[in-house]
Amino acid sequence: MSRVTLPGMSENVGGATTGAQESDLPSGGRRRLRRTHDWAQSRAKAVGAIASVARWIGTLIALVLTVHVVLTVGGANPDNGITRFVADWSQPLALGFADLFTPEDPQLAVLVNFGIAAIFWLVLTSIVVRIIRAFG
Structure with a gap:
């Protein structure tokens, strides 16, 4: 049969x-x-997306601070629109680091203070992303 x-x-x-x-x-x-819905897979995708957004935001903040350092140390025209835009955005993003050290040379002050702020944001972003992924 x-x-x-x-x-x-x-x-x-x-x-x-x-x-x-x-x-x-x-x-x-x-x-x-x-069809059954795999909630664990959906949660993993959502957590991955949130972690990626957090990583991008932190990296973007560090990039703005770094560009400010490069423009200042490189001697960019402070009256230029791009230089003013980056400087205006970098001031609040530097948090309390903007005037942490006060060396005689203003370019060195920007390099040290805003450089430390950029490193701070990268480290903070890394920690936040690990916490997000751990809870996900």
């Missing part, structure tokens, strides 16, 4: 049913398969 196996369905092997049998199918000849 030959048994017909429908595409995508398993056949009865060794007495154990591993899929739908012909007699189990509705009258239309096809069985509707229910």
